[in-house]
Amino acid sequence: MYKIYLDHVSYIYGQGTPFEKKALDDVSLGIRAGCMTGIIGHTGSGKSTMMQLLNGLASPTEGKVLLDDYDINSRPEEVLEACKSLPPYRNLSKSAAKKAIKAEVTRRRRELCFRVGLVMQYPEYQLFEETVFKDIAFGPQNMGLSEEEIKARVLEAAEFTGIESDLLDKSPFDLSGGQKRRVALAGVIAMRPEVLVLDEPAAGLDPRGRDFIFEGISHYQKTTGSTVLIVSHSMEDMARYCDDMVVMANGQVKMHGNCKEVFSKVSDLSSIGLDIPQITQLMALLREKGMDVPQDIYTVDAAVSAVKRFLETGKGGV
Amino acid sequence: MKGVAFGQYYPAVSPMHRIDPRAKVIMAVLYIVCTFLCKNLTGFIALLLSAILLVTLSHIPLKLVLRSLRPILFIIAFTSVINIFMTKGETLLTPESWKIKIYAEGIWNALFMVLRITVLIIGTGIFLTYTTTPIALTDALEYLLSPLKKIKIPVHDFAMMMTIALRFIPTLTEETEKIMNAQKARGADFTTGSLLKRAKALIPILVPLFVSAFNRAFDLASAMECRCYHGGEGRTRLNVLHYRAVDFVAILLVAAFGVGLFFLNRYGFGYTLS
Ligand SMILES: Nc1ncnc2c1ncn2[C@@H]1O[C@H](COP(=O)(O)OP(=O)(O)O)[C@@H](O)[C@H]1O
Ligand SMILES: [Mg+2]
Numbered sequence: 001m002y003k004i005y006l007d008h009v010s011y012i013y014g015q016g017t018p019f020e021k022k023a024l025d026d027v028s029l030g031i032r033a034g035c036m037t038g039i040i041g042h043t044g045s046g047k048s049t050m051m052q053l054l055n056g057l058a059s060p061t062e063g064k065v066l067l068d069d070y071d072i073n074s075r076p077e078e079v080l081e082a083c084k085s086l087p088p089y090r091n092l093s094k095s096a097a098k099k100a101i102k103a104e105v106t107r108r109r110r111e112l113c114f115r116v117g118l119v120m121q122y123p124e125y126q127l128f129e130e131t132v133f134k135d136i137a138f139g140p141q142n143m144g145l146s147e148e149e150i151k152a153r154v155l156e157a158a159e160f161t162g163i164e165s166d167l168l169d170k171s172p173f174d175l176s177g178g179q180k181r182r183v184a185l186a187g188v189i190a191m192r193p194e195v196l197v198l199d200e201p202a203a204g205l206d207p208r209g210r211d212f213i214f215e216g217i218s219h220y221q222k223t224t225g226s227t228v229l230i231v232s233h234s235m236e237d238m239a240r241y242c243d244d245m246v247v248m249a250n251g252q253v254k255m256h257g258n259c260k261e262v263f264s265k266v267s268d269l270s271s272i273g274l275d276i277p278q279i280t281q282l283m284a285l286l287r288e289k290g291m292d293v294p295q296d297i298y299t300v301d302a303a304v305s306a307v308k309r310f311l312e313t314g315k316g317g318v
Numbered sequence: 319m320k321g322v323a324f325g326q327y328y329p330a331v332s333p334m335h336r337i338d339p340r341a342k343v344i345m346a347v348l349y350i351v352c353t354f355l356c357k358n359l360t361g362f363i364a365l366l367l368s369a370i371l372l373v374t375l376s377h378i379p380l381k382l383v384l385r386s387l388r389p390i391l392f393i394i395a396f397t398s399v400i401n402i403f404m405t406k407g408e409t410l411l412t413p414e415s416w417k418i419k420i421y422a423e424g425i426w427n428a429l430f431m432v433l434r435i436t437v438l439i440i441g442t443g444i445f446l447t448y449t450t451t452p453i454a455l456t457d458a459l460e461y462l463l464s465p466l467k468k469i470k471i472p473v474h475d476f477a478m479m480m481t482i483a484l485r486f487i488p489t490l491t492e493e494t495e496k497i498m499n500a501q502k503a504r505g506a507d508f509t510t511g512s513l514l515k516r517a518k519a520l521i522p523i524l525v526p527l528f529v530s531a532f533n534r535a536f537d538l539a540s541a542m543e544c545r546c547y548h549g550g551e552g553r554t555r556l557n558v559l560h561y562r563a564v565d566f567v568a569i570l571l572v573a574a575f576g577v578g579l580f581f582l583n584r585y586g587f588g589y590t591l592s
Contacts, residue, residue, distance in 0.1 A: 018328065057502060117503070125497060127526065142504060191505070
């Protein structure tokens with residue numbers, strides 16, 4: 001059972017103009033529910049475009065995007081068909097029904113945004129409120145929640161993302177880059193989306209900032225059991241946090257599977273111009289030198305214990 | 319709208335694209351004069367043919383050119399109606415007894431006016447907006463207006479401001495789109511509700527947009543200062559515009575066309591504009 005399924009999706013920017021650009025080319029992809037899926041690929045491979053299709057901000061030029069088997073881009077006519085027989089619409093005049101259905105389409109689109117939370121690339125620019133608290137509350141407010149509920153959600157989101165309580169009353173414009181990023185992330189997490197989509201959430205942050213962000217996301221995913229899609233350029237972070245991986249190139253999905261499967265295809269990866277994690281490369285070098293360490297090691301922690309095990313069993317010298 | 323240059327610039331490889339932007343500005347001015355030189359049917363036929371020639375020489379799809387006329391359709395219709403009903407002439411077309419009087423001269427006037435406006439729009443479009451990037455256009459204007467520096471008009475500074483503004487229009491458009499998307503993703507609703515509610519809904523867009531525009535302005539100013547920018551005094555250019563022989567020939571051709579039109583006025587047939 002897939003949480004999200006892309007069914008032969010293509011996306012073309014500026015169709016019919018001299019600047020036409022096919023950003024996604026017949027992509028079919030299923031995302032497992034309750035998993036953390038990493039998406040990797042070079043700049044321009046269509047990752048951001050794909051992310052924006054998932055919450056209906058953009059609709060595919062061709063193909064369908066299914067969320068829990070429901071086509072998120074059902075056209076107004078289809079919604080109309082579905083709504084016509086319902087009691088509230090049956091008794092309305094034609095124009096009134098049309099208006100009501102337009103409102104219904106808008107409502108569905110917004111509801112979709114609440115279900116699929118999208119954190120765009122460099123999300124700091126979305127901050128606008130006087131205080132951090134108010135900014136994080138913007139999403140929940142749009143959901144029409146009660147005051148207490150909003151407060152609870154803001155505090156919860158702040159905790160997930162590691163925002164200290166004394167920051168909540170500050171202006172978001174006075175924060176550091178990493179803090180701003182966390183506030184923007186909290187603003188989406190506060191909507192408690194079932195699917196959290198993050199477009200390069202750690203881009204341009206220092207290592208500590210990156211860890212903070214990834215830990216927060218991982219914590220959110222584990223606590224709520226939601227489905228997380230995360231675009232990143234770092235193989236190390238992917239190996240550490242993700243269950244599945246999708247490799248993209250030229251608007252197409254080149255590989256999809258769990259991290260082990262993907263990392264084992266070293267030559268395929270390098271033909272796309274991507275690397276396996278550095279620690280895996282190091283392990284390969286050690287093996288070449290005659291150290292008997294396992295091949296499938298993708299995180300530093302695993303490497304440390306493997307090397308320890310090797311040294312303790314004392315098999316051979318280097 | 320990434321990649322789409324602001325305005326109507328249409329990238330193509332054509333003789334018209336290659337002509338020096340300064341020459342094109344001069345040609346556009348001359349061409350405007352041409353459209354006003356025409357006084358009779360012969361002249362207007364020549365004018366129309368010249369417009370068709372320009373479109374061919376610039377490799378712009380005819381559909382695109384005609385589409386640019388759509389915004390002025392109303393003006394065209396309006397002037398024709400005014401001309402048809404308001405012109406007093408000698409040849410009355412409607413019966414004597416009618417209150418509304420339409421003269422043949424009115425019809426001719428309207429026809430010529432429509433032709434003139436159409437060719438004017440197409441011609442300036444081909445010379446200026448379709449085949450010249452806005453930046454090249456400002457550059458050309460700076461060159462052409464530089465004699466005004468003698469009387470202490472800061473031509474360079476105006477041109478620089480213009481260039482920067484033009485450069486940032488697509489950037490800001492893109493940014494607005496990005497911010498709107500980010501706020502929509504948080505459930506912002508810009509389309510429903512009362513006017514006041516909708517105006518309020520713009521705050522989450524305008525605040526980040528202004529913040530980033532100011533940041534950009536400060537960054538750009540620092541970057542310019544770091545490169546010792548201090549206005550136009552003694553400044554040289556990376557891309558110096560060079561006239562080539564073909565540019566002069568092109569200007570001369572348009573000028574010659576104007577002279578030709580002037581003489582064509584003598585050999586007109588049918589109605590002649592006063
Ligand atoms: N708004 C846009 N207008 C036109 N082309 C775009 C736009 N956004 C992205 N593209 C193009 O689509 C392709 C995919 O872009 P994107 O999805 O941003 O890639 P990624 O996120 O993997 O770097 C790129 O070639 C890019 O130039
Ligand atoms: Mg991207």
